[in-house]
Amino acid sequence: MIETDDKARRGTAWIAALLAALLALAALTGCASRAAGDTARGAARAIQNKGSDTLVNVALAWAEAYQKVAPDVAIAVTGGGSGTGIAALINGTVDIANASREIKSDEIAAARAQGIEPVEFVVAIDALAIIVNHHNPVDRLTLPQLADIFTGRITNWKEVGGRDAPIVLVSRESNSGTHVYFLEEVVRLGDPNNRDIFAAHTLMMPSSVGITSEVSRNPNAIGYDGLGYVTAEEKVIAVARDASSPYVLPAVETAADGSYPLARNLFMYTAGQPSDEIAAYLDWIRGPEGQAIVKALGFVPVTEN
Amino acid sequence: MANLNDFAKARTAQIALRVRPMGVWLRRGRLETLIELLIRLSGVSTIVIVGLIFLFLLREGLPAFLDIPLRQLFGSRWYPIEGFYGIWPLLVGSLVVTAGAIVIAVPLGLTTAVYLGEIAPVWQREILKPLIEVLAGIPSIVLGFLGWVALAPIIQSLGAPTGLTALTGSLILAYMALPTIISISEDALYAVPKEYRDGALAIGATQWQTIWRVVLPAARSGLAMAVMLGIGRAIGETMAVMMVTGNAAFIPDLGLDLPLHPVRTMTATIAAEMGEVAQGSLHYNVLFGIGIVLFVVTFAINLVAGRLVGSVVRRRGGQL
Numbered sequence: 001m002i003e004t005d006d007k008a009r010r011g012t013a014w015i016a017a018l019l020a021a022l023l024a025l026a027a028l029t030g031c032a033s034r035a036a037g038d039t040a041r042g043a044a045r046a047i048q049n050k051g052s053d054t055l056v057n058v059a060l061a062w063a064e065a066y067q068k069v070a071p072d073v074a075i076a077v078t079g080g081g082s083g084t085g086i087a088a089l090i091n092g093t094v095d096i097a098n099a100s101r102e103i104k105s106d107e108i109a110a111a112r113a114q115g116i117e118p119v120e121f122v123v124a125i126d127a128l129a130i131i132v133n134h135h136n137p138v139d140r141l142t143l144p145q146l147a148d149i150f151t152g153r154i155t156n157w158k159e160v161g162g163r164d165a166p167i168v169l170v171s172r173e174s175n176s177g178t179h180v181y182f183l184e185e186v187v188r189l190g191d192p193n194n195r196d197i198f199a200a201h202t203l204m205m206p207s208s209v210g211i212t213s214e215v216s217r218n219p220n221a222i223g224y225d226g227l228g229y230v231t232a233e234e235k236v237i238a239v240a241r242d243a244s245s246p247y248v249l250p251a252v253e254t255a256a257d258g259s260y261p262l263a264r265n266l267f268m269y270t271a272g273q274p275s276d277e278i279a280a281y282l283d284w285i286r287g288p289e290g291q292a293i294v295k296a297l298g299f300v301p302v303t304e305n
Numbered sequence: 306m307a308n309l310n311d312f313a314k315a316r317t318a319q320i321a322l323r324v325r326p327m328g329v330w331l332r333r334g335r336l337e338t339l340i341e342l343l344i345r346l347s348g349v350s351t352i353v354i355v356g357l358i359f360l361f362l363l364r365e366g367l368p369a370f371l372d373i374p375l376r377q378l379f380g381s382r383w384y385p386i387e388g389f390y391g392i393w394p395l396l397v398g399s400l401v402v403t404a405g406a407i408v409i410a411v412p413l414g415l416t417t418a419v420y421l422g423e424i425a426p427v428w429q430r431e432i433l434k435p436l437i438e439v440l441a442g443i444p445s446i447v448l449g450f451l452g453w454v455a456l457a458p459i460i461q462s463l464g465a466p467t468g469l470t471a472l473t474g475s476l477i478l479a480y481m482a483l484p485t486i487i488s489i490s491e492d493a494l495y496a497v498p499k500e501y502r503d504g505a506l507a508i509g510a511t512q513w514q515t516i517w518r519v520v521l522p523a524a525r526s527g528l529a530m531a532v533m534l535g536i537g538r539a540i541g542e543t544m545a546v547m548m549v550t551g552n553a554a555f556i557p558d559l560g561l562d563l564p565l566h567p568v569r570t571m572t573a574t575i576a577a578e579m580g581e582v583a584q585g586s587l588h589y590n591v592l593f594g595i596g597i598v599l600f601v602v603t604f605a606i607n608l609v610a611g612r613l614v615g616s617v618v619r620r621r622g623g624q625l
Contacts, residue, residue: 080580081580081581083580083581084580084581087580087581087582087583090583091583091584107583110583110586166466168466168467173552173577173578174384174385174386174578174581175577175578175580175581180386195387197384197387197389198384200381200382200394200553200554200555200556201553201555201566201567202553203467203469203551203552203553203567204551204552204553204554204569204577205552206547206548206552206577214467214469217457217458217461217468218461218467218468220466220467221467
């Protein structure tokens, strides 16, 4: 009884040793082959790209198309919001941060504290569409009216020529670059001394889809979203700078010629001057091929401005 | 070989245990000491982990209470990107949603448990119990999605300005808390001795009188625990609530339409904003500060529940 036990134990030990040896061998060859691969086709690491939900679809399309241009460069794209992307850049977890707003001074300070100097690239232009429900008779608003609506100074649709119904405000969460752009350019009308903020009863949606679906089912809702995200389910409002200016609908052309007042740059940020591989990618994005994708997805190419 | 000897010793000890237990208890084997140590370690580790979590929360969240004047911290405006750190609307939001969930789930859960435990024939119980367990197994995000797609439009058609309201959140949370409340209450009812019912029926009480005057009071401590565990599940839930409450950091006026306003809960705020903050910033500290408030609230609920259950048990102990 004891002998068989011992034999069995010795057997197990042998198998264990054999397995360990195999594992070690596999690890060694694995390392060797990877090292060989590295020298053969440069770094095999994926470029990490994260941030703006406005940009995420374009960024995915770029990454996909770039596979054909440079098959050995892998690009991983995730959304989450401009603030999230820039925070990740500062924390050193991504190579490129997408943003639908300019980097803030305190974010630059935080990056410098980590020894990172953010470098800015304008990669596309986006028209910000103001959307309401199709059952809403209102189809044009001025920027000052929008400011009054979103700060809660106007709370009923009849004050801007609509029905007698309460206005339901729909916004993105404050980590969204679109939220910050809207705050600065619409709620505060571009005035840096204006400290107005969104009304407290504004619904904060965690995603672009949250805004469009609430607007498409709520007859009293008003929201904003990148033009590329607006579907036929929502009605787009024509916007004028003030009561004496013409009302303009957002479109690639009106955003490019500057007649639509709510057009903004979309950015990519890198931590310091980009490496050759990332620089090549950014050049391709801003070149004709990358900008053709921008146009195809409903955004405005940089070159046309 | 030493191992085998030990094994043999332990076997003899086991056999001896059957014959003369007292003597063997004094000579404990090495194996037993080891097992005892492991069990003690796993018991102590719970305390250590809870302690460490609380310390971590304090370390990250305490600066919020020190750097921001309390007046502002409990102010009425939450807009952190502009330095408005009033957590009062978030606290109110969490309380309104949770209170609504309790009002819906407790009567529904307790009556379901009474029906299952006291009234339903066996074949119905056989069908209903597994179905309730299925309800418990539905991931919260699925319930949230259901609330977003199906429930919100119904609430909106009731006359609310939007379907994303505290009431929508309460309904979803109530459904999440129900399985917990039902199964624990049913266990508590099951634990009431059959003699109580027989005695009550024997002195001429109706079935309803038996349930209301005898069985429910006897199971009170278990029922209280069921409710408390249900509330615990409701107040900590995040994603489902974030999808359906509208997340407006807004304090609704007291009134009958209170549940028909959008609210922003503490948990949803932490989940929505944790991703964007730079580590070590004031906003980051405040989010952990909210974590401390949440911790204190749940701790208080548990404490009250413990007292409640304890006193009921003691009183009943006196009576019996």
